[in-house]
Every structure is written in C-alpha cells, then in structure tokens.
Amino acid sequence: MKKLFAAIMMLLGLAGTASAKEKVVAPPPAPVSTIPAPEPDNILVLDLSTGGQVRIQLRPDKAPGHIERIKLLTRAGFYDGVIFHRVIDGFMAQTGDPQGTGEGGSPLPDLKAEFNDLPHLRGALSMARTSAPDSANSQFFIVFSPTLRLDGKYTVLGRVMSGMQYVDAIERGEPPLNPAKIVHAWIGADGPDARRVPLPQVSAKLEEPAATPQP
Numbered sequence: 373m374k375k376l377f378a379a380i381m382m383l384l385g386l387a388g389t390a391s392a393k394e395k396v397v398a399p400p401p402a403p404v405s406t407i408p409a410p411e412p413d414n415i416l417v418l419d420l421s422t423g424g425q426v427r428i429q430l431r432p433d434k435a436p437g438h439i440e441r442i443k444l445l446t447r448a449g450f451y452d453g454v455i456f457h458r459v460i461d462g463f464m465a466q467t468g469d470p471q472g473t474g475e476g477g478s479p480l481p482d483l484k485a486e487f488n489d490l491p492h493l494r495g496a497l498s499m500a501r502t503s504a505p506d507s508a509n510s511q512f513f514i515v516f517s518p519t520l521r522l523d524g525k526y527t528v529l530g531r532v533m534s535g536m537q538y539v540d541a542i543e544r545g546e547p548p549l550n551p552a553k554i555v556h557a558w559i560g561a562d563g564p565d566a567r568r569v570p571l572p573q574v575s576a577k578l579e580e581p582a583a584t585p586q587p
Contacts, residue, residue, distance in 0.1 A: 408433060410533065415560030416442060416497075418451075418535075421553045422542055426514075426535035427560070428497050435486040435527050438499055438508065442529060443559055445478055445510055449568040451557040459544045459551075463519060466500055467554060468511035472547070477509035479571060485527055492522040495532035495539075514539050 408414075408431075416428040432439040445451060450470070457474050458466040469476040485505040492498060496515040499508035508527060516539070532539065542552040558564050 412561035413559060414439070414530075415533070416446065416530070417558050417560055417564070418554050419556040419564075420535075420538045420542070421555050422538045424535050424538035426538055427533045428530050429533050430497075430530040431490060431528075434488040434490055435529050437483055438486055438527050438529050441478075441480065441483055441510070442512075444480070444569075444571065446557045446559055447562065447566070447569045448571045449557075450478060450510065450571070451554045453553060453555070455547075455551040455553040456542050457547045457551060458513075459542050459548055460546070461544045462517050464498075464513040464515050465539060465542045465552075466511060466513040468500070470510075472551070474511070477511065479573075480509065482506060483508045483527075487524050487527055489523075490528035490531075492519045492526070492528060493531070494518055495536050497529045497531060498522065499527045499529060501526065516540070 410429045414430040414432060416430055418426040418428070420426060430439050430442065451468065454467055454470055455472045456465045456467045457469055457472050466474070470478075483499070483506065485501075485508070487505075490496065492515050494515060494517055498513055498515065500511035500513055501508040512529070514532065542548075543550055545551070556564060558566060
C-alpha cells in the first residue's frame with residue numbers, strides 16, 4: 373500500500389512539473405509604435421483667441437510636401453490673425469484663408485495630394501481643398517469628432533497633442549458671428565519670437581473655394 377501511495381505521489385509530482393512547464397510561456401513582444409516621437413521642428417503651435425495654446429504634432433513621414441508648406445507659411449507669419457471662417461459643431465473648424473471667406477489661399481502653387489493612412493479622429497489636422505484632389509494650398513481644418521468617411525480623401529498632417537479645449541471653444545457658424553482667430557502661429561523649434569521669413573515671389577490663385585465635406 374505504501375509503495376502504491378508513493379507511486380501515485382510520484383506521478384502527481386511529475387504531472388505537476390509538466391503542467392508547470394506548459395504554463396511557462398514567453399510573453400509576446402511589446403508592440404513597436406510607428407508614431408515618431410514629437411520633435412520641436414515638427415510641432416505647430418497655435419495661440420488662439422479662445423484663450424489658450426494648441427500644440428499639434430506634424431507628420432512629415434506621412435505628408436512631407438504639406439508639412440513643408442505649413443512650415444513655410446507659418447514662418448512667414450501667414451496665419452497670424454486669420455479667422456476660423458467655417459466651424460460646424462460635431463464636425464470641424466476650418467481656417468487658413470487670409471480673406472476669411474473660404475475662397476482665398478496663399479500666393480504659392482497648389483499642392484499634390486498626399487492621402488495617407490492617418491485617420492480623421494478627434495484632433496486630426498487635415499488640409500482643405502477644392503473638388504480637385506491636387507488643390508490644397510493653405511487652408512486646413514481641425515476635427516471635433518471622428519469623421520472616418522474623410523479618410524483617403526483629404527490629407528491628414530498630424531494631430532493635436534494638447535489644447536484641444538481651446539479648439540472646442542471656437543464659435544460655430546458659416547461664418548461665425550464672432551469668429552475666433554489664430555493670434556499667432558509658430559513652429560516649436562523656432563520659438564514664438566522667431567524672425568519672419570518672407571514667402572517666395574510666386575503667383576498662384578485658387579480657382580474655386582476650398583471645400584470641406586458636408587457633415
């Protein structure tokens with residue numbers, strides 16, 4: 373009887389050891405983020421009249437031509453004082469037209485589309501354009517709520533890192549009665565007091581208003 377008991381205990385011990393070995397599974401590798409860490413030269417800062425500062429991470433890995441344009445215009449002081457001329461609740465706030473009508477742009481040529489896999493989530497920064505795909509110029513919009521139907525149709529440049537509450541505070545309207553504006557725009561690496569760099573002397577004009585999809 374004692375031998376039988378000892379044999380049973382031995383078998384149980386071996387079974388326990390085997391079970392323990394089966395449970396020792398190496399953890400899966402941690403997912404590697406594909407989002408680059410924000411660098412000062414790829415941070416767009418907007419001081420808004422709604423009372424605060426919005427910091428946006430730009431993604432030159434996804435839309436290099438558009439990012440180059442945004443930086444060029446920002447460093448020229450193009451966006452300073454420009455209003456948010458079209459603001460739709462639950463959808464987006466659009467700006468970037470010095471005329472404040474949605475019909476204007478910069479003196480630079482229109483851009484070739486760089487549609488990418490960045491989604492139009494809350495806080496996404498995306499370029500407005502006309503009905504032609506390669507017509508983005510200077511106007512952009514910030515998304516209030518996820519609007520994934522725009523994915524692949526408008527070029528997303530990046531996403532708000534902080535200060536989204538100041539975007540939420542922008543007055544709604546098409547145009548708003550008392551439109552909010554960009555008091556000052558600058559690139560993080562430059563600082564708010566950087567010297568302005570004039571735009572190249574190139575003449576180009578939008579043929580039609582920069583369109584934004586209907587909500």
